[in-house]
Amino acid sequence: IMTPGMRPSEPGMTPSSIESDLGDLLEKEAREEALEMLRDPIAGESMLKSSSQASTFSLERAKALSALDLTLPKQMVNASSEECEAKGLVGYQALHFAREESAKYRQAYSNWRRGAAHGARGEGKFKGARGEGAAASAAPPAQAPLLSPKSGMKKSQTAKSDVDLEALRRREQKKMTRLDEEPGSAPPPEQSWLKFAFNPFSEKDLPRSTLPLCEANLPKMLAANTANLSLPAVGSRTATSYIAHVGVGGFHRSHLAFVTDVLSQMQHANGAEGERWGILGVGLMPWDRKINDALKKQDCLYTLLLRGNSKAEARVIGAIHDFLFVPDNPEASLERLCQPSIKIMSLTVTEKGYYRNVDGELDTSNALVKEDIEQWAQLDGGARGLQQPKTVFGLICTVLQRRRAAGHGPLTVLSCDNMPMNGSVCRAVTLQFARAVDAGLAKWMEGAVPFPNSMVDRITPATEPEHRALLREEYGVDDEWPVIAEPFLQWVIEDSFCAGRPQWQLALPADVLITSNVEPYELMKLRLLNSSHSALSYTAILCKHRFVDDALADPDIFAFLRAYMSEVVKTISEVQGVNLADYQRTLLERFSNTYIKDKLSRLAQDGSQKFMNTLQDALIGYRAQTALMQQMVARSSWIQPRHGNTIDGTEMVALALAAFMQYTVGHDADGEPFVLEDPLAEVLRPIACRAFASDEAADATTRLDATRSFIRTIFGDEVAGWEAFVKNVFSHAEQLQSTSCREVLCAFRHSQLRVLRAE
Structure with a gap:
């Protein structure tokens, strides 16, 4: 796990364990004490002159902290406290001298940066990181900065001094901004490219040429013998049975298509006879045309790029054999889907693709659902279903209606979406x-x-242009729409199929489990991973972060997320073969993956649907079983309640929902806008604005009622009727409004440090 003070670009750096973050949190507190001495020249000078022991102690602590490398000049780092005092480097003089030296360093770093290739933390991007551009870009100066001026670190607390520190910080901010600009030039545009850390497991020698991905170029790619690049064997893309998948996005292509491809290649290599499986992609929505065009151009091939702390490899996937874009030719597409060789219809349409209301029922008032229902009888009185389905349910029912009439029998409908009991929801x-x-x-x-x-x-x-560039540079593959993912995979499937299924468990026995009961694994993943992703996204965005791994390197965010998991895990029963404490550690390590640069904005999409699917049943069940939950708190949680509303053990969940409510307002305390992508955005935004209203007319009762309405809109009446929980969310919302998310998280972390020290 990348923890505070650790530099990803340093050679020989090994990830720390989950427990090591406590030492870093304590170190950060000591660092703030040392920084406070420099921020308060008057108090610092009197302290240094009044006690040589205190002076030595504070300076020694400051020297030992890596975060001060940019603010302590070399003369101060190497000199003893007596030498610093003899030179008059105390109080105002020390602070002034430190700023001069750090300004010189920033200028040197800025000069180097303008000539260097794009990259993360002083590393070159792609070619520069691989050595090809090393000659053009000199090494960065020593002690490269870990964070930008807008990195979201905790605002310094104002020292008790007659110096205007706020004005001083603003001047320093402007000075640092000017150092990164050419004299007389306009301010540079904000850089939108991703900054990848170089993966040591990547292919070291660049391929001689880059080839567009298609069937004809596979022999040439094979002849290039690029290490860590797997290609489908010639003649392996044949099938006797098919899976028709609706919603061919990155998620589907990183698991179902990937595992099916591994199985297909294994069967081909072993010369196995019998049933062979392929995939037909299906697109219903207008935006599916983009993936249709990209795959058709590449003979339905694509590349899966896996990057993590233990490996970096690419695999060209050939499991998808064709793509049906239904709006182009509805009748031909439906005829193809009704053939007997189609034995499974799978789908990944996200939570909002199920068109459910807050009670979990089909929302028949939705325009697309309503259109499919009204048009059903227009084609042969409904005997052949819809002429052009607009929803996945209209498509499934049309295919089943026609298959039943033709005597082809039923097929299996396999949902792979991130929802509790997704198959049961899809069936309902x-x-x-x-x-x-x-x-x-x-x-x-x-x-x-x-x-x-x-x-x-x-x-x-989500796939970014940088992923395509990285694939070209490291593996010589020019892919229109590759997929990037972590190496970790766990796929658990209920063994309930009516027309056969692929033997996925034979392809990856350590990663695929066929079982009779999926629910324990599903609840574990949804509540610990998916709900934690949502909680992380809103708090981290409010703290000015953009990427998941950067947020996990923030001690305030890290402490919050670990505490959040410790609360949520109390709602999960034991899972056979899984240690829940180890699973939480693994999640934090996976979230800290610096090699995929997952964006927080992706995790923040559809928050109302994600929280409903991951937390609604947990909150209802937790409230109903208070006695059992209290026993689980005593056994598995290190969280200690801080006020009356937290006796129910929901403090971090309430804080996450308060952060989501503030995010829903549409901008942060500084007025910077947020992009809210949520199916309930138009309903939730005015409610959130009332909950965070600052005018005199908005009293506490009005804001509390708005908070209750916000919770009711997401979770329904049963959760909104839990008064202690509603007041807990309201209390955190009040704190977020009066201070900031950064200060609330920092205060919580320090309270946990006090608990740990007391224990």
Whole structure:
């Protein structure tokens, strides 16, 4: 785990364990004490002159802290306290001298930076990091900065002095900004490219040429013999049975398509006879045209790029054999999907693609759902279903209606979306749609069509231009739409299929589990990983972070997230073969992966749906079983309540929801806007604005009522009726409004330090 004070670019650096962050948190507190001495020249000077022992102690602590490397001049770092005092380097003089030296360093670093290739923490980007551009870019000066001026570090507390420190900080901020600008030039635009840390497991020697990804170029790529690049064997892309997948995005391509490809290549290499499986991509929405065009151009090949602390490799996936973009030719697409060779329909359409209301029922008032229901009877009185389905349920019911009429029998519907009991949810809303259009079809589906549950655990960021460039530079593959993911994979599937299935567990026995009960694994992943992702995103964005790994290197965020997991884990029963404490440690390590640069903005999308799916049942169950939960708190949680509302053990969950409510307002305390992508955005934003209103008309009662309404909109009446929880969220919202998210998290971390020291 990258912890405060650790420099990712330093050679020989090894990740620390989860426990080592406590030492760094204590170190940060000592660092702040040393910095406070420099911030307060009058108090610092009197302290140094009044006590030589105190002077030695403070300076020695300051010298030992790496975060002061940029602010302590070399003369002060190497000199003893007596020499510093003899030279008059105390109080104002020490502070002034330190700033002069650090300004010289920043100028040198800025000069070097303008000539260096883009990269993370002083490293070159792609070519520069690999050595090809090393000659053009000299090494960065020693003690490269870890954080930018806008990195989101805790604001310094104002010392008790007659010096205007706020004005001083603003002047220093402007000075640092000017150092990064060419004289007389306009301010540079904000850099939007991702900054990748160089992965030591990457291919060292660059390929001689870059080839566009397509079937014809596979032999040339194979002849290039690029290390850590796997390619499908010639003649391996054949199938006798197919999976039709709706929603071909990065998540699907990082697990289901990947595992199916591994199985296919293994069967081909072993010369195995029998059933061979392939995938047909299906696109319903207008935005699916982009993936349709990209895959068709590449013969439906794509590259999966895995980057982590233990490996870096690329694999060209050939499991997808064709793509059906339904709006282009609805009838031909439906005919293809009704063929007997289609035995599974899988889907990853995200939570909002299920069109559920807050009660979990199918939202028949939604425009697309309503259109499919109204148009069902227009084609042969409904005997052949829809002419052009607009929703995934309209598509599933149309295919099943036609298959039933043709005597081809049912197929299995496999949901891979991040929802609790996703198969059961998919079955419920699909049957509700079927009952609305054809009662006979619904009755047949109830007995014939299985909807197995599944759980998928693999962090898959959105594809960025930098991923394409990295793939070209390191592996010589020019891919229109590759997928980047972490090496970790866990896929648990309920064994309930009516027309056969691939033997996925044979392809990756350590990563794929076929079982009769998915629920324990699913709840563990949804509540600890997915809800933690949401909680992390809003608090970290409010603290000015952009990337997940940078946020995990922030001690305030790290302490909050670990405490959040310690609360949520109390709602999870034991999972066979899984140590929940180890799983939490593994999650923190995975979140800290510097090699994929996952964006917080991706995690912040659809917050209302994600919180409802991951926390609604947990909150209801936790409230109903208070006695049992208190026993679990005593056994597994180090969190100690701080005030009356936290006796229910929901303090960190309440803080996460308060942060989400502030994020929903649309801007932070400084007026910087947030991009709110949420299906309930228009409903939640005015409620959040009332909860965070600062005018005189908005009294505490009005803000509390708005908080309750916000919770009701997401979780329903049962959670909104939990008065202690509502007041807990309200209390945290009041703190966020009166101070800042940074100060609230920092105060919590220090309170935990006091508890740990007392213990």
